[in-house]
Every structure is written in structure tokens, then in C-alpha cells.
Amino acid sequence: MPSGEANHWETALAIPDIEGFLRSLVERIPPGRVTTFRALAEALGDPGAARFVGQWLVRPENQSLPVHRVVHASGDVGRLAFGTWEEKAARLQAEGVRVVGHKVDPLPRYFFWDFPTQRPLEALRKEQERLATQVRLSPLPAWETVAGVDVAYRDGEAVAAYVLADRQGEPLDFVTAEVEVKFPYIPTYLSWREIPAYLAVLEKARQAGLEADVLLVDGNGILHPKRIGVASHLGVLIGRPTVGVAKRRLCGEVNTTGMVVGEWRPVVLEGETVGAALRTGRNQTIFISPGHLADLPSSLELVTQLVREHPLPEPLRWAHEVAGEAVQAKGT
DNA sequence: GCGACAG
DNA sequence: ATCTTGTCGC
Numbered sequence: 001m002p003s004g005e006a007n008h009w010e011t012a013l014a015i016p017d018i019e020g021f022l023r024s025l026v027e028r029i030p031p032g033r034v035t036t037f038r039a040l041a042e043a044l045g046d047p048g049a050a051r052f053v054g055q056w057l058v059r060p061e062n063q064s065l066p067v068h069r070v071v072h073a074s075g076d077v078g079r080l081a082f083g084t085w086e087e088k089a090a091r092l093q094a095e096g097v098r099v100v101g102h103k104v105d106p107l108p109r110y111f112f113w114d115f116p117t118q119r120p121l122e123a124l125r126k127e128q129e130r131l132a133t134q135v136r137l138s139p140l141p142a143w144e145t146v147a148g149v150d151v152a153y154r155d156g157e158a159v160a161a162y163v164l165a166d167r168q169g170e171p172l173d174f175v176t177a178e179v180e181v182k183f184p185y186i187p188t189y190l191s192w193r194e195i196p197a198y199l200a201v202l203e204k205a206r207q208a209g210l211e212a213d214v215l216l217v218d219g220n221g222i223l224h225p226k227r228i229g230v231a232s233h234l235g236v237l238i239g240r241p242t243v244g245v246a247k248r249r250l251c252g253e254v255n256t257t258g259m260v261v262g263e264w265r266p267v268v269l270e271g272e273t274v275g276a277a278l279r280t281g282r283n284q285t286i287f288i289s290p291g292h293l294a295d296l297p298s299s300l301e302l303v304t305q306l307v308r309e310h311p312l313p314e315p316l317r318w319a320h321e322v323a324g325e326a327v328q329a330k331g332t
Numbered sequence: 333g334c335g336a337c338a339g
Numbered sequence: 340a341t342c343t344t345g346t347c348g349c
Contacts, residue, residue: 042334048337151339153340185340187337193340219338229338250338283348287338339340 012237013199015182016120016127018044022056025115029069032096033112034104036073045121048128050218052186057081068092069112075103125190128226133238135222137290140214140298141241145172146306147205147212148315151197152323154330160197161323162205164212167307169314173210176326178202187250188225191233198234213241214294214302216316220244221291221299223267223275225251235292242291245316249277256285264288264300272289276300284311 007294025043028096028116029035037057041050057067068091071077077092077099079085089099097110104110144167151160158181176266177200183192198217205211220229221244228236231244252269259265259279267275275289290299306313312320 051337151340153339185339190339224338244338246338248338284339 004063013192013195015196016124017182018175018184019056020121020184021118021120022053023062023065026057026062026065026067026070028115029066029112031066032110034069034071034092034097034107034110034287035112036071038073038111039111039115040070043115043119045119045123046125046186046188048188049121050185050319052184053203056184069095071104071107075107077102077104121186121189124192127193128224128228128233131236132226132228134290135228135232137222137295138293138294140243140294140302143167143213143241143302145211145212146214146216146302146315148216148218148313148317148319149198149201150218150316150319150323151194152320152327153181154327157327157330158194158197159323159327159330160194161319161321161326162201162210163315163318163322164205164210165306165315165318169251169308171315171318174322175201175204175208175210175317176322177204178326178330190219191228191230194219194230195237197235198230200288202238215240215242215291216303216306216313216319217242217244217291218246218316218320220246220250220275220287221289221294223250223252223269223287223289225269227274229289229291231289231291236295239292241293243294243302243332244275244289244291245288245303245313246287246289247311259285262304264304278303278307280307280311286311 037050037053040053068088080088164172217231221231231242235242252267254267254277262280264276267272
């Protein structure tokens with residue numbers, strides 16, 4: 001049961017109801033008209049959310065919505081989540097939409113775009129730009145303890161794990177916390193999905209006297225289009241040093257060909273080095289970036305010191321393990 | 333065929 | 340991230 005207890009770090013993270021907003025958009029599409037995944041994403045405030053729109057529209061619980069009125073930008077009707085393209089075309093034709101071959105024809109004649117102009121993701125982007133000015137890049141302070149944090153999901157719940165470790169990466173103690181998931185995964189907006197769980201588990205760690213000198217976060221720091229990935233965002237909110245470690249590349253350019261274990265190369269975004277790709281295994285690369293109150297050299301030093309025989313630095317590997325165990329235990 | 337965007 | 344069958348590695 002998610003606890004509603006007050007958090008020590010005032011939750012300065014307003015979470016918009018993106019899914020409810022998307023539902024209202026889809027409900028607005030009139031019979032005899034169509035819109036596109038892209039147009040819905042733009043109405044949400046970011047064309048980059050198109051894939052999220054597609055994933056959301058095929059969920060079983062959303063099939064009572066007029067999902068057949070959402071087509072590809074090419075005019076291709078696509079197909080229904082639980083049906084064929086012929087069925088989707090037939091539904092559109094029954095509403096007066098002309099379909100030739102697999103396509104709505106001509107698309108502009110039927111295209112519906114008169115959506116509300118709130119664009120919630122645009123507001124989040126502005127918030128990111130504001131917060132990015134508060135990120136401080138400086139060498140990490142001398143540290144004795146480090147904590148790794150990660151989140152696992154199951155049903156509508158998120159379980160965050162916080163594992164405290166020493167300079168050798170040996171686990172000292174851990175806590176977990178469970179919160180309700182209130183925001184979907186949309187690339188570059190991960191903070192709004194995961195930070196509520198992080199704040200909850202950090203509060204537990206604080207109350208248990210397990211505060212660490214540095215926080216390792218599963219995700220990026222400034223390796224982000226607006227230089228404010230979840231590690232930086234969290235660091236600014238709690239005013240503590242954070243370092244981001246991701247298992248895959250979000251953005252930026254890096255050539256990883258021919259890297260040897262232990263080697264790292266800069267990840268460059270818009271001409272700026274925002275992180276490093278570090279080879280931690282024969283076929284494993286992780287992406288390190290400063291979060292807050294950290295810089296790239298000290299972040300790399302910290303992470304390389306904590307990497308043992310696994311791809312991830314020990315505290316994160318343990319946090320991942322603990323979160324996974326905790327989320328499994330919920331169902332058993 | 334292109335592009336491929338953390339969790 | 341999660342779901343989930345079968346599976347061999349640049």
C-alpha cells in the first residue's frame with residue numbers, strides 16, 4: 001500500500017495525467033474523420049511520444065475507444081490491435097471514410113487535427129529547461145559511502161530499491177519503497193515516471209540513517225537532450241551528488257567499435273561531451289554521465305572503481321537485484 | 333526502406 | 340521496463 005506520508009524533500013514534481021489527456025484526445029476524433037499517431041503525439045506536446053501513443057492505443061483496456069480512427073501519417077490504415085487491417089478499413093468506410101488499398105484517400109480530406117492546445121509535454125520540457133540551469137557540474141566530493149537506486153515495475157506499482165555500499169562496492173544495507181505508477185515511459189521524460197519512487201525510497205533511507213555521500217542512478221544525468229536526465233533531475237531536487245549510469249544510449253554520438261574492456265569514449269551531443277561510453281564486458285557498454293554536483297572525470301573514476309565482474313557498478317547491480325526481488329515478492 | 337530514444 | 344518461448348552468439 002503506497003504510503004501518503006509527507007516527504008522530507010518537498011515533491012516539486014507535478015505529474016500531469018498524460019494517459020487521461022490522451023484518452024480525451026482520442027475521444028474527440030469524430031466519426032468520418034481520422035488522425036495520426038504523430039498528430040496525437042504533437043497534441044500531447046512532443047512528436048517523440050508517437051511510439052508511446054501507439055503502444056497505448058493497442059492496450060486491451062483502450063479498445064472501447066475509437067482507435068480505428070488513428071492511422072499512419074502515410075495514410076496507411078495500419079491494423080487493429082485485435083483485428084486485421086481489413087476490419088479497420090471496413091469500420092472507417094462504414095463511417096464514410098474513403099479507403100483505397102490500405103490507405104485513407106485522400107488523407108487531408110478526412111484528417112482531424114482540432115485538438116486542445118494545452119500540450120502537457122511542452123510544459124514538462126520547459127520545466128526541464130528551467131531545472132537544467134540549476135545543475136552544478138563540479139568534481140564529486142570525497143566519499144566513503146555510495147548508494148545505488150533502481151526501480152522495478154509490476155501491474156500499476158513501482159518498487160524502488162536503495163542499496164548502500166562502501167568504497168569497495170560491498171553492500172552495507174538496503175531499503176525498498178512502493179508507489180503507484182502515475183506516468184508512462186516516454187523517452188526523455190523518464191523523471192516523471194521514476195522520481196516519485198526514488199523520493200519515497202530516499203525518505204526511507206534517510207529515516208533509517210542510511211544516507212550516502214553519492215547516489216548512483218539507473219538512467220542518465222546530463223546525457224539528455226536538455227541536459228537533465230533523471231539522475232540530474234533527482235540530484236537537483238534533493239541537492240545531493242548524483243551520477244547517472246544507463247545500459248543503453250539515449251542520445252548523442254559515440255563510436256564504440258573496437259573498444260576494449262575498461263576503455264571509455266566521450267559521448268558528444270551538439271558538440272559537447274555530455275557523458276562517456278564505458279566498456280565493462282566483452283559485449284557490454286554502459287553510459288556514464290554526471291548528474292548533479294559531479295563532473296565527468298570524477299563520475300568515471302567512481303564508476304570504474306565500483307565495476308567488478310558485472311556490467312554494472314556493484315551498488316546499481318544490487319539495487320537492480322533488490323528491486324526485482326521486491327517486485328516479485330509482491331505477487332507471491 | 334528508413335530510423336532505431338534511458339526505463 | 341515487462342511479458343515470455345525457445346535457445347547458442349559478430
